[in-house]
Amino acid sequence: MSSNQEIHAKFTKQLLYPRYWLTWFGIGVLYLFVLLPYPVIYQMGKGLGLLASKLIIKRQETARQNLKLCFPHLSASVREQMLRDNFISTGMAIFETGMAWFWSDQRLKKHTKIEGDNYIKQVQQTGQGILLIGIHFLTLELGARILGMSHPGVGVYRPNDNPVIDYIQLKGRLKSNKYMLDRYNTKGMIRALKKGELVWYAPDHDYGPKNSVFAPFFAVEKAATTIGTTILVKLGQPAIIPFTPKREKNGDYCVFVTPPLEHYPLDNEIAAATFMNKAIELEILKAPEQYMWLHRRFKTRPEGEAALYTDSVQND
Known part of the structure; x- marks a missing residue:
């Protein structure tokens, strides 16, 4: 699949080969599960997340270390509670992804709302493009679907190695996007922004040393941060609008x-990365237990500096 073109979901007969039958079965099970009432879905997600916390020990240690690095001022007991809640959200993310892909607009609207929708409308009325900062919350897939029902845009994604999952993922995401772009297709993103499109972009992960600078992120003074945001803003001249999808305690979802x-x-570049990281921090603090702490956010270190994860986690 070329990274120099718009990407749409395309079904091919190869997706029906026997090697993919187990994948289709798993997708079918997920589809049936998300047909259930939401309280049942939540209990299943909670149970799955708590089970995962006992099984994926390396990821648990990664998340625990991230919380310790970012929130050293919090007590260990508070961070452990945040870690437990984070794994519940991790389990829920599986089902929320299914909800994003398979729920109808009608059902979603019963459980969702958007606050600050007027900011997007005001920019769109001017014809200026929007770089929508989609931070890696565990609710991101669902949040993008919710916001995309009102404001379909251009999605940016990494193709899945499994072609069946990739097809289903694309089909689900295109319910709220006009088309998708490979995450390396910077020229395509810039073209879309210049045309006044809304482009989804997530600059909050550690993407390695290439095209990155080190900037503060929470209590970590040197976090590898992509300069991609600067490139897109400089050449596409969009408005920059972050958004946060939050699961509320009553089971509804609010996109801020x-x-x-x-x-x-x-x-x-360093000042720009610092600026963006600070904006991301403010979004994370709206629901820190729902952020993707399982990612090794600080795996890339400046030359000569010690790793921030143990060897077992660093090599995961």
């Missing part, structure tokens, strides 16, 4: 849209 960020420092 932030006012456009102003005074982005285009002339300094």
